[in-house]
Amino acid sequence: MSRVLVVxxxxxxxxxxxxxxxxxxxxxxxxxxxxxxGGRMSTTRGDLGSADLGAQFxxxxxxxxxPRRSFYEELLSHGILKPLSAPVEGxxxxxxxxxxxxxxxxSSVVKYYLKQSGADVLYEQHVTHISLRDGKWEVSRKxxxxxxxxxxxxxIPIPQILQLQGDIVNIINESQKQQLECVxxxxxxxxxxxxxxxxxxxxxxxxxxxxxxxxxxFISIDNKKRNIGSRSSSSFHRKLSMGETSLLNSWLELAxxxxxxxxxxxxxxxxxxx
Numbered sequence: 001m002s003r004v005l006v007v008x009x010x011x012x013x014x015x016x017x018x019x020x021x022x023x024x025x026x027x028x029x030x031x032x033x034x035x036x037x038g039g040r041m042s043t044t045r046g047d048l049g050s051a052d053l054g055a056q057f058x059x060x061x062x063x064x065x066x067p068r069r070s071f072y073e074e075l076l077s078h079g080i081l082k083p084l085s086a087p088v089e090g091x092x093x094x095x096x097x098x099x100x101x102x103x104x105x106x107s108s109v110v111k112y113y114l115k116q117s118g119a120d121v122l123y124e125q126h127v128t129h130i131s132l133r134d135g136k137w138e139v140s141r142k143x144x145x146x147x148x149x150x151x152x153x154x155x156i157p158i159p160q161i162l163q164l165q166g167d168i169v170n171i172i173n174e175s176q177k178q179q180l181e182c183v184x185x186x187x188x189x190x191x192x193x194x195x196x197x198x199x200x201x202x203x204x205x206x207x208x209x210x211x212x213x214x215x216x217x218f219i220s221i222d223n224k225k226r227n228i229g230s231r232s233s234s235s236f237h238r239k240l241s242m243g244e245t246s247l248l249n250s251w252l253e254l255a256x257x258x259x260x261x262x263x264x265x266x267x268x269x270x271x272x273x274x
Contacts, residue, residue, distance in 0.1 A: 001026035003148070005139060006119070007127050008032055008155035010039020014110045016153055017117035028117060029149075031125035031141070036107070037114055040188060043105030048194035051222040051233040052106040056207065057084050062096040072100070079103070080112050086225050090209030101226050127156075131166035140166070158183050188237070192222075195232040 002025050006013045009032035017028050036042070042054040058081060060072050075081040081100040093099070102108050114121055129140035130152060140146040154161055158180050172180070195201075206224035210216050218237040223229070 002150035004028045004151045004153065005137075005147075005149040006030045006153045006155060007139075008039065009034070009037045009110065009114065009121060009123070010155065011041050011110050011113070013039070013153075013155035014113035014117065016155060017119045018113040020117070026150075028119040029147075030114065030117070030119045030121045031127060031139075032121075032123050033126035035123055037110045037121070037123075038107035039110070041106045041110050043107035044192050045105070046194060048196070049223065049233040050105050051192035051194070051235045052102075052220065052225075053190040053192055053235055054188070055106050056101075056218065056220055056225065056235075056237075057106075058100045058102075058109070060098045060100065061094065075109065075112065076100070078112065080108055082227075084225070086206030086227060087204065088207040088209075088225075089205045090211070091207075103226050103228055105226075127164065129166035130164055130168040138166075157185065159185055190238070191236045193234045193236075195234075201232055201234065 004017075004020060004025055004027070006017045006028065007030075009030050013030055013032070014037065017030050020028060032039075034042075038054055040054045043050055043052050058072075060069075062069075065072065072081070080102060082103055084099040084101045086101075088099075091099075125144070126142040127139055128142055129138075129146075131138050131140075133148065136148040136150060137152045138146050138148055139152060162177070162180060201221050201224075203221065205221075207218065207220040209218055215238055216236050220235045220237075222233045222235055224232075
């Protein structure tokens with residue numbers, strides 16, 4: 001029986017841990033450097049509500065789904081996903097496709113698979129080194145002692161893989177390294193705003209694609225999008241090009257740029273608490 005470590009608690013890591021055949025593997029651990037599950041399917045939560053800061057909805061395409069159709073059916077049957085019924089301005093719907101939202105927040109999809117996996121999930125575990133020790137993988141992190149695993153599965157962004165130290169540096173050959181370095185990568189930046197009880201955002205849509213703003217590409221009134229009766233919250237997502245050019249900026253600098261762009265969209269959306 002092999003001890004397995006999955007690095008990354010996003011959708012890929014969670015689904016991978018859940019799909020590992022239990023009969024042929026030993027205990028599974030999932031480590032993530034963040035404070036919670038989700039990765040690019042994250043949901044921020046607080047006293048005033050919640051807001052999806054990662055993916056906003058899930059699209060099912062009958063032509064592309066193939067054998068993965070059962071995944072959608074399972075999530076729907078458990079109430080993790082529901083059809084997107086709220087209006088989204090600028091959304092292009094392909095024939096044969098259907099969009100779904102997660103009423104409990106998009107991170108609930110990831111948490112569902114983590115629960116199904118039965119894995120020991122630990123957060124704030126930043127992996128720094130992976131080395132071979134007597135036929136096993138010794139995995140070191142910023143905080144805590146190193147641990148040994150028989151199998152290590154990496155489901156983290158490529159820039160983070162290339163930053164790892166230890167024997168893994170020599171295991172990735174030069175050709176593979178060049179291919180990894182050629183991958184175009186963009187960080188996703190989103191800002192969530194939470195509203196005190198009472199105010200309603202008087203717009204006819206639940207989400208909107210923005211074409212003429214230099215920074216903001218997508219706005220979501222999150223409680224309307226998910227069709228839940230909680231306090232209003234909204235999220236604002238930056239353009240892809242902004243993510244490609246802002247990898248080295250601090251989150252405070254990025255938040256300031258986003259807030260300045262939001263001023264052009266109207267004061268109503270900024271009458272909030274961050």
